[in-house]
């Protein structure tokens with residue numbers, strides 16, 4: 001289990017180094033989007049519209065933050081459960097997305113697409129909304145403002161603590177970690 | 186007959202909603218300490234360190250513990266010698282409205298399950314009323330996260346499934362959905378009653394303190410056994426592997442029909458935000 005400091009945007013070379021269980025401190029620009037924003041991106045694409053951010057090498061964070069207090073960047077901002085985005089993720093990878101931050105297991109279609117497009121899946125600690133808040137230095141809504149907590153956000157993060165939970169070799173820490181500790185106490 | 190003003194109820198609920206979003210109670214923090222000591226996986230220990238640090242940052246009152254500030258659930262036990270001057274239901278809802286708005290908490294409640302428009306103030310809360318002795322009003326408050334709620338399950342077992350059937354259902358629930366529910370978990374288990382009662386007592390159990398065992402030694406032993414079995418699943422903190430998946434199993438029971446054996450498991454996450462106040 002290695003430890004890395006990584007800067008976005010991600011390249012295939014960086015993703016290929018990552019294995020499940022590795023600890024990562026991620027810095028740079030990431031995009032916050034969840035169910036409704038994904039749906040708008042892909043619906044827009046079908047209508048011939050452009051994706052409202054630079055997808056190439058991008059990292060998408062599945063997050064729906066709590067409101068920012070006056071003068072603050074953002075509220076609590078922990079990850080949401082990833083499986084609801086499984087329907088959209090392979091298409092996003094095709095478009096150039098190289099990393100996902102969320103929590104929870106993914107389906108086989110997502111894992112296959114991660115192998116094909118060299119994409120990493122990072123786990124952030126679910127519920128650690130206040131801790132993660134401290135890593136977010138800037139946040140602004142870039143599209144779909146009407147969606148409130150579900151709007152598409154551009155965020156600048158510094159040393160966001162993550163664990164590689166899915167790698168581009170088909171590794172799945174949710175399955176492997178459990179296998180390793182099953183039956184133990 | 187004692188009388189309290191509805192405005193007092195509103196104020197109490199507002200304060201609970203705001204406080205609980207930022208400050209986990211001591212019983213939960215103690216359970217984290219214990220869990221961290223027991224956990225053997227390095228990744229698992231790291232998760233415990235993170236959620237403890239998260240609790241410390243949130244307790245400063247600037248950022249809520251979790252961005253999902255939950256749907257509010259309230260158990261209101263009304264003493265028979267107490268009269269609330271005003272509309273109790275409206276008073277509680279107003280408290281939730283103010284707490285979530287003034288506390289900068291995320292509003293996660295939709296006015297309609299299919300048309301899905303946010304009500305904008307996190308109301309309505311789910312309220313369970315009961316009438317008891319005395320002249321007090323006891324409010325038990327919970328802010329229940331959606332991710333862990335989604336991993337909850339209910340079954341109408343056959344009486345012949347017996348104790349083993351109930352226990353297997355609980356362990357199976359954690360096995361299927363535990364990893365997605367932000368473990369370490371607190372499980373609220375309801376056994377008995379009927380279809381709707383079993384879910385209600387499971388919720389009550391989920392909001393019970395993780396360090397309080399069922400007063401009946403038979404069920405207290407079952408709580409310990411279930412905890413040990415769930416922790417052997419290997420799911421671990423955040424589902425990344427480890428020996429601490431649940432912090433506590435809380436069982437509540439209710440009499441039931443002779444042909445029935447209902448069981449419900451209400452899964453609560455480490456953002457175990459519960460509290461009570463007596464007015």
Ligand code: SF4
Pocket residue numbers: 078079080126127128251252253254255329330331332333334366367454455456
């Ligand atoms: S399951 Fe609980 S800890 Fe996890 S995101 Fe939801 S409310 Fe927060």
